[in-house]
Structure formats: C-alpha cells, structure tokens
Amino acid sequence: xxxxxxxxxxxxxxxxxxxIDANAPKELQAELSKSSLGRIRLANHDIxxxxxxxxxxxxxxxxxxxxxxxxxxxxGATPIEKxxxxxxxxxxxxxxxxxxxxxxxxxxxxxxxxxxxAKRRYLPKLASGEEIWCQLFSEPAAGSDVAGxxxxxxxxxxxxxxxxxxIWTSGxxxxxxxxxxxxxxxxxxxHKGLTMFFLNMKSPGVEVRPIKQxxxxxxxxxxxxxxxxxxxxxxxGAVGDGWSVSLxxxxxxxxxxxxxxxxxxxxxxxFCSNLMLEDGVAIDDRAxxxxxxxxxxxxxxxxxxxxxxxxxxSKGERPGPENSIGKLVSGMMLQDIATxxxxxxxxxxxxxxxxxxxxxxxxxxxxxxxxxxxxAGGTDEILRNIIAERVLGLPGDIRVDKDVPYNKIxxxxx
Amino acid sequence: MNFDFSDDQKQLRDQxxxxxxxxxSPKAVRVVLDGKAPYDKELWKxxxxxxxxxxxxxxxxxGAGAGHLELCVIAEEMGRANAPVPFSSTVYLAAEALLxxxxxxQKKKWLPAIAAGEAIGTLALxxxxxxxxxxxxxxxxxxGTLNGVKKPVADGAIADFAVVAARTGSSGRESDISLFLxxxxxxxxxxxxxxxxxxxxSQAEITFTNCKAELLGxxxxxxxxxxxxxDRAAVLCxxxxxxxxxxxxEMGRDYALDRIAFGRQIGSFQAVKHxxxxxYVSATLARSNSYYGAWALSTNAAELPEAAAAARISATxxxxxxxxxxxxxxxxxxxxxxxxxxxxxxxxxAMALGLGSLSYWEDQLIDRMRKKNAA
Numbered sequence: 001x002x003x004x005x006x007x008x009x010x011x012x013x014x015x016x017x018x019x020i021d022a023n024a025p026k027e028l029q030a031e032l033s034k035s036s037l038g039r040i041r042l043a044n045h046d047i048x049x050x051x052x053x054x055x056x057x058x059x060x061x062x063x064x065x066x067x068x069x070x071x072x073x074x075x076g077a078t079p080i081e082k083x084x085x086x087x088x089x090x091x092x093x094x095x096x097x098x099x100x101x102x103x104x105x106x107x108x109x110x111x112x113x114x115x116x117x118a119k120r121r122y123l124p125k126l127a128s129g130e131e132i133w134c135q136l137f138s139e140p141a142a143g144s145d146v147a148g149x150x151x152x153x154x155x156x157x158x159x160x161x162x163x164x165x166x167i168w169t170s171g172x173x174x175x176x177x178x179x180x181x182x183x184x185x186x187x188x189x190x191h192k193g194l195t196m197f198f199l200n201m202k203s204p205g206v207e208v209r210p211i212k213q214x215x216x217x218x219x220x221x222x223x224x225x226x227x228x229x230x231x232x233x234x235x236x237g238a239v240g241d242g243w244s245v246s247l248x249x250x251x252x253x254x255x256x257x258x259x260x261x262x263x264x265x266x267x268x269x270x271f272c273s274n275l276m277l278e279d280g281v282a283i284d285d286r287a288x289x290x291x292x293x294x295x296x297x298x299x300x301x302x303x304x305x306x307x308x309x310x311x312x313x314s315k316g317e318r319p320g321p322e323n324s325i326g327k328l329v330s331g332m333m334l335q336d337i338a339t340x341x342x343x344x345x346x347x348x349x350x351x352x353x354x355x356x357x358x359x360x361x362x363x364x365x366x367x368x369x370x371x372x373x374x375x376a377g378g379t380d381e382i383l384r385n386i387i388a389e390r391v392l393g394l395p396g397d398i399r400v401d402k403d404v405p406y407n408k409i410x411x412x413x414x
Numbered sequence: 415m416n417f418d419f420s421d422d423q424k425q426l427r428d429q430x431x432x433x434x435x436x437x438x439s440p441k442a443v444r445v446v447l448d449g450k451a452p453y454d455k456e457l458w459k460x461x462x463x464x465x466x467x468x469x470x471x472x473x474x475x476x477g478a479g480a481g482h483l484e485l486c487v488i489a490e491e492m493g494r495a496n497a498p499v500p501f502s503s504t505v506y507l508a509a510e511a512l513l514x515x516x517x518x519x520q521k522k523k524w525l526p527a528i529a530a531g532e533a534i535g536t537l538a539l540x541x542x543x544x545x546x547x548x549x550x551x552x553x554x555x556x557x558g559t560l561n562g563v564k565k566p567v568a569d570g571a572i573a574d575f576a577v578v579a580a581r582t583g584s585s586g587r588e589s590d591i592s593l594f595l596x597x598x599x600x601x602x603x604x605x606x607x608x609x610x611x612x613x614x615x616s617q618a619e620i621t622f623t624n625c626k627a628e629l630l631g632x633x634x635x636x637x638x639x640x641x642x643x644x645d646r647a648a649v650l651c652x653x654x655x656x657x658x659x660x661x662x663x664e665m666g667r668d669y670a671l672d673r674i675a676f677g678r679q680i681g682s683f684q685a686v687k688h689x690x691x692x693x694y695v696s697a698t699l700a701r702s703n704s705y706y707g708a709w710a711l712s713t714n715a716a717e718l719p720e721a722a723a724a725a726r727i728s729a730t731x732x733x734x735x736x737x738x739x740x741x742x743x744x745x746x747x748x749x750x751x752x753x754x755x756x757x758x759x760x761x762x763x764a765m766a767l768g769l770g771s772l773s774y775w776e777d778q779l780i781d782r783m784r785k786k787n788a789a
Contacts, residue, residue: 001417001420001708002415002417002709003415003709004416005415269783269787273787283780283784286773286777289776293723293777293779294727297703297779300702300706300724301702301724302702303702304417304703304705304706305699305702307417307706308702308705310415310417311415315416325694325695381688384691384692385684385688387691388691389687392667392687392691393667393671394667394671394681394682394686394687394690395671395681396682398678398682
C-alpha cells in the first residue's frame, strides 16, 4: 500500500507539470484559487473566453481530451494518465467547465456511434475547444424518467424534422452542437421509440431561452425546437436504439472520476476557525466540533474512495462501484454545511451581501445553490436506486409503463 | 498509486474468512452470548495456530513478523464474524503497548505468550464515566505498587496481564501518568465481572490493592505512549467495525431479497432500497478512511493521529448505522433474540465506546486538523 507513482506515472507527471508551468494562464491563478464551492468568479474575464484559450493551448500541446485516440484530437493516454493530468492541472481545471459535457458525454457518444467522417470532422474541434457541445436529454415532463420524453423527430425524406422542448441544458447559449435524444415512434413502449442525433445549435428553429434559477443565477436553459431539420447522417445508432445509445453517454458521465467535487469542508473549517461566538472561537465549541469532525471524516472518506478508484485505474483494472457515492455524499453535505454556517452567524446569517461579516456571502450562495447539486446529473433518489440495484443487486422498481405503448401512458396525475 | 492491499494480503483475508466461517459460526458466538463460556477458547487456540495472534509481532518475539497491514486484514474478518474472543484487548492494545514501550525482558515475557495463545492481555485505562484524559486517572502508583479501581476493563476477567494507566504525579500535566505492567494472576488484584451491552465481549472491574507492578516505558511517559496505543488501536478497531458494518449490510440485503410482502420482494421498495444504499455509502466511506489509517499505521506516518481519528469516527458511524438499519430491514424478526441482527447491534454500540466515545474522537480529529493547519 503506497501513494507513489510508478516510474512511468512519475515521468508522465513530470512532463505534464513542466508543460503546465510553461503554459498555464498564471494571471488567473489567484482568482481561480479563490473560487470555491463550485463557483467561478473572474472579475475581468468571461469563463468561456478564457476557457477556450486554455483549451486551445492544451490541444496544441496535445493535452486536450488526452484519453481520446490521437486521430480524434486526443493523446491516446491511459485512464490513470488522465487522472494525473487533472491533479497537475489543478485550479486551471476550473477553466474546462464549458467543455466538460462535450468531453465527458457528447464526444464519447460520437466516438462510439458516429461515422468515421463525423468523428474526424467533429471530435478534434470539440477537443480544441473551437466548438462547444451541450446535451439535450431532459424535458419538462421527463427528468429522472428521461425515457418518457416527448420531443418528436419525424422522418421526411433524408431528413428528420424535430419539434419539442428540452430543459436544464447547461451551456446551450454558448454551444455550437448538441446531442439530442428524441421520440421517433410513439406507438411502441417508451424505451423502444427513441433515437439519438446531433445537431448544429445554430439551425433554424432552435431557440435557447435562459432559465432564471432559484438561486437567482442563469446557468441552464430551455431549448425549443420548431420544425428543426436534421440530416439523417447526423443520427447516432439505429432508429429506435436511442435508449441504449444514451446509456453509453450516461455511463461515460459516471465513469468520470469525481476528483473535483466540492464538499465545503475546507471552507467550513476556516470559517469556524475565525468566527467569534459569545464564548470564544466557534471551533472551540463542542457542538461545532462534533459536526465539523463528522463532515471532515466524510470528506476524507470521499477523498480516499477516489484514491481507491485511481489505484484500480493505475493497475489497469476496472474501478469498483465505490466511486458512485461521490455526488450523493457531497451534495447533501454542502447543503448541511451551508445551513449550519448560517446558523452560526445568527440573525446576520440572513444577509447575502459580499462583506466580510458574511465571509463574502459564500455560504449564503451555497445554501441557495446546493439544491441543484442534489438534482443535476441524477437526483439523490436515482443515485440511491443505482447503488441499490447495480451495487447491492436489489430488484428494479416495478415499472407500470414498461410494456405500454408510449402514447397510451397517462400524462397527468389528476 | 497503489492504495489497496496486496494479493498476498487479500489471500490472507480469504484464508481468515474461511477459517472463521468454519470455527466462528453465529452458533459458536451464541455460546458466549448466552453466558455458557467467558470467551471461545477453541477459537482462540485456533487463531494462535493460524498465526493470526502474532501476525504483527516480530519473529524474534515469537510472532509471524508480517506487519500491520496483515493485521488490518485479519481485524476486518474478526469484525465480520463477530468473534467472541479478546482479540482487540490482547493484540491491538496490550501487544501494541509492549511493542512501543516494553523492555526487551518484558517483550520476551509476554509477546511470545500472546502469539502462542497462552496469554490474554488488556488495557486498564478507564475509571468509571468519562473519556481518555489524564485528569480521569486517579489510580495511584507509588513504590512499585498500585492502589485503585479500573472499570470497565474489556476482557479484564479473562486476562492474564494488564497494562495499567496510573498516576505517579500531581502536577496537573500529562507527565503525571505512567504505565505499568501487572500480572493479574498475582496478588493484590480483585476482579469482578460486569454485565454489559455486548456479552460476547466481557467487561470487568479490577481493584488493585498494594498490587506489585513494573513500569512499562519511562515514568511520566505514560500518556504519550497511551496516545500512540489508542491511535493504533483505533485503526485496527476501525477494520473490525468495517467488517461488522459490511456483514450487517449483507444481512439486510439478503433479507430484503428473500422476504416477500405486498406480493413482492421488500428489496424492490424504494424505502428499503434507499436505506440499504445509505448503509453502503457509510460502509464505503469507513472502508476508505480505514485504508488510509492502515497506510499511516503500517508506515508509522506523521499523518497517523489524524488518519486514526477519521477512521475511528467513520467506522464507528458506519457500523452503528448498518447494524441499526439491518434490524429495521428485518422488521419484527430483527428484534428477536433468535435472529443474529442484535449481536451486531450490540457489538457496534459497544465498540463505539471502547477506546473513547465518538465525541472524544471528534474532538481529537479537530485538534489534530488544527495542529496540521497551524504547522
């Protein structure tokens, strides 16, 4: 048992470190380091602009999407090399936010199901950051039950015509392409009538509307499709196979190692070390210590769980299921920590101004943002189902709509 | 990075699991649970024969000289099997104290006997309510004799010797405390069995009256040695707790698959599935923290104090959580004496207190994190 790199890993790390040292946008380092709890604050820059610049540089140096094959813009790196790269990229990894869905989900799906022409045309530009991709799966009536989606794609000659609406689409407003799942046959059970496509987000009939979120910010979008034409050459997988194609996409999402998950523990530790209560510093209070210690132990548990996964990758093994707990644990913890941080501030905890007294309002912001951590990318409940079914081997839910043609499934509760 | 046990260590785990499945069935555990024996003597003998008691004891002192990672692997299996033997008292506490602070003569006297299954040892630390603290130690040592009362002492009634924490000064500092080695079969020792939460592991009150004792380690060094012993034992106990948590989770999962209600397996209801998923989450966090503790223990790393506290907290919470919800998944049957659920529930809650309670270790973790941050 040790934490050391193998000689090859050490050599790779050294190469990556040198390159990063020579090329990273160091002028942003301080601001990026200060961006905590999943929020990126850059005073004078747009995250997409500086992100694209960093991505392009990485691409030119052969460090973008590095686990992809070389012919599609990657480096042909091993999974452990990708992890090492992420560790070395450090705070600059925050700049990759606009490209994560493309690299983690859309790209791998195109790689698995796209034609050779499509792969050579689209993947290198995705890797270089020149073109940003988004994922168009969720709908107002199809969230956890994504197979219940309504957006229709109808075949007209060599094209498909799409009508409907998607929602919760991160980055749709700056994306160039989108991965779209749509219903091509409403007369068969819901999982069987779906087909996967990709499309140009600038196509006529695509309308992107930002959603004002509960936390007051606008990171997600609604995307409306009105008679949008998609050539059949942009279909991924067979007609009616969209569900199994989507599983490839989602599996890739879950394979990504959650090394960058925020837990809120370092921020909370610092906060409690500085906050004065009536009887002294908060961290000397018995109740505070108890909660803080429990969170710290959970947070280190997550860290060393990811180390176990990395070790499996290092040995060339398939990681075990343990990594599936990351988002479930960190999402709830962030929310609990934010709530308690405000409790410790007493009545002043209600204030959201960015002054010193509220620690720049970081926990208030966290409180308002944390519900989304427990929903996006699989709700806590879906994640528990996945653990129960795939890890513990418990039976799946009884699905009353499984064999019912899609157009016979009830659409209203009452 | 190789943050995992080696193939040899995994093989040892399989070997221990197989051995315990044969020699330490729930039926065997119940013999002790029902008070028909103070501990499982046959099993203890078998553990010695397998070399498990001395796995981390150097060869020159009669052990296998394998190491602490090997001991962690065995500890997990002991927890899984809910073994009714004084393993933690003897191997994690008494033997570790001897290894850290014992003289060559002391080591030669006791360590080979431990490895051979001929001596049971324990740590006599507590004196009634309260967590580990120099202030709570009132038992006096003067001129090589001890006077005072220790309780609870795990396995005190079956132990041959004890490491006793005693007061040798009154300055109010940690240096007031020294450790002593006491042959419990000699004079000046009165042992009384106490009833406790987990009858598969006995607890005793020991009264020392002008009892002859020899120093273990230097005078005034007792608290510092004790802190090291507790940290090391915390990691080893965490592995027992992880083993117990995993077993409780498995029992719950198996029952959820077998039991039919409302015309379906109860494991198909989300209320039950989510409870089991949360148990898996706790057990996984505990395992990962314990692995880190194992690394720190086996390499004697500077990180050991923090790693031990995190492992202790995480494993205590996981075992309590899994044992409690295992009963809940079983419903009424889980609350019967006949089903094994309560044995894990008892063990989980007893283990949560043995080295100092959860709040004590929470305190320790924060102190140690602060120390690191300040450094």
